[in-house]
Amino acid sequence: MGIGLTHYLILSLILFGLGMFAIITRKNAIMVLMGLELVLNSANINFIAFAKYGGMNIEGHVAAIFVIILAAAEAAVALAIVLNIYQNYKHVNVDEIDRMKE
């Protein structure tokens, strides 16, 4: 039996689970961002798998491109926020950051 749609879906499912685990259990804000990237990658695998097995539909690729664009913008802004938090708190632990003003 060759590789079919289900294989790709289960691969992306495992990636999603690991990403969710990293997002929920990690304390460091940058680790939370890494988990987010894993989740976005798993969504992209799903998009492209359905694009291929739905008759080489190119619209899945376009959706994946927009996901990548959003991931880039999100990473830039989130890391800027993290650096700003570090200047104020001297750490980036998300469970100890509880005020927004300085």
Add this chain to the structure above:
Amino acid sequence: MDLITIIFYFFAVLIVASAAIVAFSKNIMYSAFALLFTFFGVAAIYVLLNADFLAMTQIMIYIGGILVLIIFGVMLTTRITGVDIKSGLMGKMQIGITGIAIAILTITMGVMYSNVKWFVRDSQPLNDTISPIGRMLLTDYLLAFEAASVLLLIAIIGAAMIARRKK
């Protein structure tokens, strides 16, 4: 076992192993470098799915851009060898409950995925995906394309504003 199967399983194991290192490693620098292998494996999966343009985009943007940004963020903000997993009783409970919940979710969804009879249309691979993607971006998705470019501009300006050192 044909070649495609072997390649798929090789990269699937690479992705899952390195993503597990990202999720479970105590050293944040190991996590950042394991993320490199995850992104690379995902790019290889894109190639297997006939998405050549997206594989290149993945390598250039994720590995060349986002990963470098993340490693900069790690090195600018963290003591490299710190334990960053939530500790204490609450932390252990949280890790346990989360792990169990996500394992249940993953297994349930996996069983569901295996049992669904997906409607699969047989597809002939395209010669290249770049020209259809470009045509689609400039016709059907023109508004979203322009909005994405404005979004990137706003993100650049906003990130520079936020990260600037306050006087």
